[in-house]
Amino acid sequence: MSESPVIVWFTHDLRLADNAALVKAVETCRPILPVYILDDETPGDWAMGGATRWWLEQSLHALDTAIAEKGGRLCLRRGGSLDVLKALAGETAAHAIYFSRNHAPWSGKLEQDIASWCRENGIECKRFAGYLLHDPENIRTGAGDPYKVYTPFSKACFATEPFREPRAVPDNMQFWLGGIAKDDIADWKLYDGKPDWASQFAERWTPGEAGARDKLERFIAEAVGDYKDDRDRPDLFATSRLSPHLHFGEISPHQCWHATRHAMADGRRNVDRGAEHFLKELLWREFSYHLLHHWPDLMSEPFRPEFADFPWSDDDDALNAWQRGDTGYPIVDAGMRELWATGWMHNRVRMIAASFLIKDLLVPWQRGEAWFWDTLVDADIGSNSASWQWVAGCGADAAPYFRIFNPVLQGEKFDPDGAYVRRWVPELKRLPPAFIHKPWEAPALVLKDAGVVLGKTYPKPMVDHGKARDAALAAYQKIRKSA
Numbered sequence: 163m164s165e166s167p168v169i170v171w172f173t174h175d176l177r178l179a180d181n182a183a184l185v186k187a188v189e190t191c192r193p194i195l196p197v198y199i200l201d202d203e204t205p206g207d208w209a210m211g212g213a214t215r216w217w218l219e220q221s222l223h224a225l226d227t228a229i230a231e232k233g234g235r236l237c238l239r240r241g242g243s244l245d246v247l248k249a250l251a252g253e254t255a256a257h258a259i260y261f262s263r264n265h266a267p268w269s270g271k272l273e274q275d276i277a278s279w280c281r282e283n284g285i286e287c288k289r290f291a292g293y294l295l296h297d298p299e300n301i302r303t304g305a306g307d308p309y310k311v312y313t314p315f316s317k318a319c320f321a322t323e324p325f326r327e328p329r330a331v332p333d334n335m336q337f338w339l340g341g342i343a344k345d346d347i348a349d350w351k352l353y354d355g356k357p358d359w360a361s362q363f364a365e366r367w368t369p370g371e372a373g374a375r376d377k378l379e380r381f382i383a384e385a386v387g388d389y390k391d392d393r394d395r396p397d398l399f400a401t402s403r404l405s406p407h408l409h410f411g412e413i414s415p416h417q418c419w420h421a422t423r424h425a426m427a428d429g430r431r432n433v434d435r436g437a438e439h440f441l442k443e444l445l446w447r448e449f450s451y452h453l454l455h456h457w458p459d460l461m462s463e464p465f466r467p468e469f470a471d472f473p474w475s476d477d478d479d480a481l482n483a484w485q486r487g488d489t490g491y492p493i494v495d496a497g498m499r500e501l502w503a504t505g506w507m508h509n510r511v512r513m514i515a516a517s518f519l520i521k522d523l524l525v526p527w528q529r530g531e532a533w534f535w536d537t538l539v540d541a542d543i544g545s546n547s548a549s550w551q552w553v554a555g556c557g558a559d560a561a562p563y564f565r566i567f568n569p570v571l572q573g574e575k576f577d578p579d580g581a582y583v584r585r586w587v588p589e590l591k592r593l594p595p596a597f598i599h600k601p602w603e604a605p606a607l608v609l610k611d612a613g614v615v616l617g618k619t620y621p622k623p624m625v626d627h628g629k630a631r632d633a634a635l636a637a638y639q640k641i642r643k644s645a
């Protein structure tokens with residue numbers, strides 16, 4: 163019988179570097195049993211969506227390979243996390259259970275239950291930070307309240323620098339190699355490829371720690387300097403595309419922060435402006451989790467309660483056209499098709515597409531949130547719910563409801579040549595830039611030359627934006643009067 167192991171329970175920290183739970187487990191000089199649990203007991207509608215299940219499968223393969231290179235194996239089990247940990251602790255006579263803290267509203271209770279059970283059974287239990295830069299409890303206003311506004315929140319975060327060095331991968335890991343049952347990931351059927359709707363994901367993404375590191379390095383080397391100027395341009399490689407890697411914890415926010423600060427300290431020309439802005443964007447992720455921590459209903463209930471009475475028009479046909487990318491507004495359709503094909507959408511286009519659903523079609527923001535939950539590879543309870551509420555105007559520090567994105571002007575401003583639309587809406591690709599964002603205004607001859615027949619090869623606009631805007635503002639007046 164081998165020595166009692168420390169169970170290292172991997173959750174949203176699918177990496178070996180900068181992983182405090184792993185480092186501290188190695189420091190005990192006991193063998194380690196790395197474990198991942200597919201927990202089917204996630205409450206409500208928040209079980210993993212299709213795109214994140216695709217990612218998880220790849221990411222677990224990558225983690226298992228990285229652990230195997232160090233001489234161990236990742237133990238996979240399915241079931242309620244507490245029950246599985248109890249069983250594993252019994253089967254291995256575990257000395258301890260170490261894990262990284264999670265920030266879903268239900269995680270705190272689960273983690274407390276695990277700690278209590280460990281205490282009662284003489285097993286050491288330790289929980290470590292790492293998913294966020296700051297503990298959401300620790301960032302408070304002068305009056306001791308949670309923040310509701312991003313700018314002072316971000317200033318408070320900047321004020322608590324310097325940040326620590328990321329932790330290296332421990333080089334002396336010993337693994338517990340006793341014989342216990344392990345699940346085969348194929349049996350979990352996370353993604354069965356029938357139909358193979360995610361066939362393009364693998365061309366775009368390399369899930370796992372190495373893929374995350376490459377993304378960060380490439381972004382810092384090639385794009386961070388121009389980030390402030392270009393980050394709103396979906397037609398350029400101007401943002402990091404780190405969001406799914408951060409969501410699964412294949413890279414920590416500390417590693418991203420540290421690499422950015424390093425590039426700034428290196429004194430490379432023109433890096434500072436863009437890099438500083440990138441740090442601020444990382445703090446939007448922190449702000450989302452700060453809000454979720456203090457307002458755990460954020461995923462389903464409007465932060466501003468008067469929006470509970472908003473007169474939505476819950477139209478399934480409208481929702482379906484938006485989901486398919488068939489609204490007749492090219493920038494919206496390009497975004498929705500990029501999302502379907504790649505599991506990701508550029509932030510500016512997320513804002514435009516979400517605004518269109520909520521304000522032009524008056525579909526409740528929760529339905530858009532649910533679609534993103536299912537289709538985004540970075541679907542994340544903190545960032546997704548806070549962002550949808552932000553666009554809907556019902557969130558903390560949200561854009562005012564009456565600021566309604568005009569999809570044509572947004573397209574012309576942020577995709578000036580139409581390259582992004584041409585890529586994702588190829589039936590419009592021969593339209594000249596002057597009409598690419600408003601094909602219905604193109605003269606008949608221009609449409610004919612471009613091979614576009616509105617209503618046939620590409621839809622006519624499903625609503626008139628001007629009228630839809632008026633209807634949205636009228637709907638908003640109703641809740642303003644009742645507030």
Ligand SMILES: Cc1cc2nc3c(=O)[nH]c(=O)nc-3n(C[C@H](O)[C@H](O)[C@H](O)COP(=O)(O)OP(=O)(O)OC[C@H]3O[C@@H](n4cnc5c(N)ncnc54)[C@H](O)[C@@H]3O)c2cc1C
Nearest residue numbers: 401402403404405443446447509512540541542545546549
């Ligand atoms: C309607 C809507 C839904 C969204 N849903 C999600 C989601 O489910 N998961 C998710 O990670 N992001 C979400 N976002 C935020 C943002 O769009 C993505 O984080 C960003 O597009 C990811 O691309 P990137 O990694 O290239 O970002 P970069 O611009 O390179 O930013 C770096 C990192 O900062 C964080 N970040 C940047 N912008 C934001 C933001 N506005 N809010 C929170 N974090 C941010 C992300 O972790 C991102 O990876 C949503 C935004 C909108 C408008």
